[in-house]
Amino acid sequence: MVRKILQSGNPILRAKSKPVTKVDKKTLEVIKDLKDTLKTQKIPEGVGLAAPQIGKNVRIFLADYKGFERVVINPEIVSISKKKVANKEKGKNKNEILEGCLSLPFYYGPLTRANKVTLKYLNEKGEEIKEDFTDFNAQIVLHEIDHLDGILFVDRLLEDKRTLYKVENDEWEEVELI
DSSP, rough: OOOOOOOTEEEGGGSSOOOOOOHHHHHHHHHHHHHHOOOOOOOBOOSSSEEEGGOOOEEEEEEEEETEEEEEEEEEEEOOOOOOOOOOTTTBBBTEEEEEEHHHHHHEEEEEEEEEEEEEETTTSOEEEEEEEEEHHHHHHHHHHHHHHOOOOOHHHHHTTTTTEETTTTTTEEEEOO
């Protein structure tokens, strides 16, 4: 079922999600709702969605981007690379992209995340998986894990003293973070 995506300011998005105790019918319903909801997101398009974003306070997210599709339950970070330093030749970090969020649509900010993360998690069959994620897929995974911990990407922007931008009618406007 397509669910409404909670918007920033909703306290559910700030709560730490509870682990899934077993992959049962209820868990599979949350996964189906996540898939159905993400599939309908066209403007802006989403590449991942976490259970808290549809009002479910459980540790489940999915990623869906250009053939990269994962259902992730109870993710644990096994290892994470250090953030890359700026590429002095180009003057910017190659791992920095304008990150956005369906819970804060049309707002974007330049974030640098680790380019490799190893996770241990359960898939939707309840099987334990250990997998490495790199580059943009790592960025998606880390963004969604943040959601499970009650963290929004704007929090990361504040930590890094970076700029938030709002896009309206193809115009980019700088927004002050307080």
